[in-house]
Amino acid sequence: MPSSNIAIIGAGIAGITAARTLKAAGHSVQVFEKSRGSGGRLASKRSEMGRINLGTQAFSSDDPLFLEELHAWQQVGWVQQHHSAGQTYWTGVPYMSALTRQLLGDLNTDFSCHIQRLSHDSRGWLLHEQNDRAHGPFQQLIIAIPAPQASALLNSCAPELAHQADSVKVQPVWMVALGFKQPLTHNTNIKCPSNQAIADITVTPLSAEHPMQTWMLRARADWSSKHLENQHDDVIDALRSAFSDLLDSPLPLHDSAFAHRWRYALGALKQPTTALYEQQRGLYVAGDWCGSGDVYSAWHSGKNAAQQLLDHLHCTTIAHL
Ligand SMILES: Cc1cc2nc3c(=O)[nH]c(=O)nc-3n(C[C@H](O)[C@H](O)[C@H](O)COP(=O)(O)OP(=O)(O)OC[C@H]3O[C@@H](n4cnc5c(N)ncnc54)[C@H](O)[C@@H]3O)c2cc1C
Numbered sequence: 001m002p003s004s005n006i007a008i009i010g011a012g013i014a015g016i017t018a019a020r021t022l023k024a025a026g027h028s029v030q031v032f033e034k035s036r037g038s039g040g041r042l043a044s045k046r047s048e049m050g051r052i053n054l055g056t057q058a059f060s061s062d063d064p065l066f067l068e069e070l071h072a073w074q075q076v077g078w079v080q081q082h083h084s085a086g087q088t089y090w091t092g093v094p095y096m097s098a099l100t101r102q103l104l105g106d107l108n109t110d111f112s113c114h115i116q117r118l119s120h121d122s123r124g125w126l127l128h129e130q131n132d133r134a135h136g137p138f139q140q141l142i143i144a145i146p147a148p149q150a151s152a153l154l155n156s157c158a159p160e161l162a163h164q165a166d167s168v169k170v171q172p173v174w175m176v177a178l179g180f181k182q183p184l185t186h187n188t189n190i191k192c193p194s195n196q197a198i199a200d201i202t203v204t205p206l207s208a209e210h211p212m213q214t215w216m217l218r219a220r221a222d223w224s225s226k227h228l229e230n231q232h233d234d235v236i237d238a239l240r241s242a243f244s245d246l247l248d249s250p251l252p253l254h255d256s257a258f259a260h261r262w263r264y265a266l267g268a269l270k271q272p273t274t275a276l277y278e279q280q281r282g283l284y285v286a287g288d289w290c291g292s293g294d295v296y297s298a299w300h301s302g303k304n305a306a307q308q309l310l311d312h313l314h315c316t317t318i319a320h321l
Pocket of ligand 1: 009010011012013014015032033034035038039040041042054055056057058059060113114115116144145146149173175218262264265266286287288289293294295296298
């Protein structure tokens with residue numbers, strides 16, 4: 001029994017995975033995304049350094065089901081596998097948001113559509129934008145957005161689910177990209193376990209697509225919290241200086257730089273689950289924070305929310321026969 005009455009809020013990996021799962025089962029869905037493009041924390045940005053991944057630089061998993069999917073995506077050239085220090089990592093090809101765009105395919109998606117409020121009555125769910133334009137009614141709704149944003153939407157219509165989302169302590173992360181036309185000759189495998197400001201460093205080498213060697217500095221969550229409201233330029237200066245301290249020779253002036261602040265970067269429920277739901281009203285909540293706060297958890301949660309929804313539709317159909 002195909003249905004076109006399903007809405008999904010959020011076109012990150014969780015929302016897209018839910019949408020693909022429902023589509024594969026013969027349902028058509030409508031996705032609503034507040035940004036102009038897909039990806040969420042798998043976003044990439046065009047810059048004079050080339051395309052830069054703003055959030056996740058690479059991800060990993062040992063779940064055979066996810067690995068099976070990753071290998072299928074590898075076959076069609078959507079992801080690439082990397083090996084480092086005995087670990088396997090995956091990246092989107094040629095950048096992270098390209099992967100999510102491929103996954104989204106021709107799924108119906110309303111971009112630049114910020115859902116500000118939800119209401120529910122006997123007809124189903126209405127999704128309201130800021131200008132009070134309403135979408136719906138939808139019989140089934142999957143909310144696949146970060147916990148604080150989910151909590152704000154759920155507060156007036158599903159306070160118990162809002163309360164669970166509210167319990168997630170979400171940490172911010174500052175990212176800084178430094179570009180060098182003349183590549184640095186330093187060791188590109190810099191570890192920073194004891195650095196007060198930087199948690200992780202990723203280097204993108206010079207190439208046809210990347211006119212500058214780019215060093216992506218991910219700030220520590222506690223450092224990011226402390227400097228959350230700082231000016232972008234001050235954050236660039238501070239992380240550049242912390243980076244310089246890690247090198248054994250002077251750091252030349254960079255040719256390009258930018259900073260990006262993620263207010264809701266990392267966080268998860270204390271007791272991991274897969275997805276939250278109120279099946280009687282057709283309401284499902286997914287996202288990385290339902291699991292361990294990573295790409296794999298987002299995928300797993302999106303898949304699970306869609307599966308719960310399908311199981312419920314199936315049971316309801318049988319009950320009506
Ligand atoms: C800097 C950084 C580094 C990271 N490093 C790693 C790593 O190394 N490994 C790893 O596995 N994970 C990492 N992560 C975490 C990983 O990126 C996330 O776990 C995952 O991408 C979350 O996917 P999601 O679909 O749950 O949420 P999101 O990607 O946040 O997607 C939610 C989407 O919903 C949209 N949205 C929100 N509110 C609304 C609304 N009201 N109306 C409409 N649309 C809305 C957003 O715009 C967004 O597109 C990192 C994250 C960051 C920020």
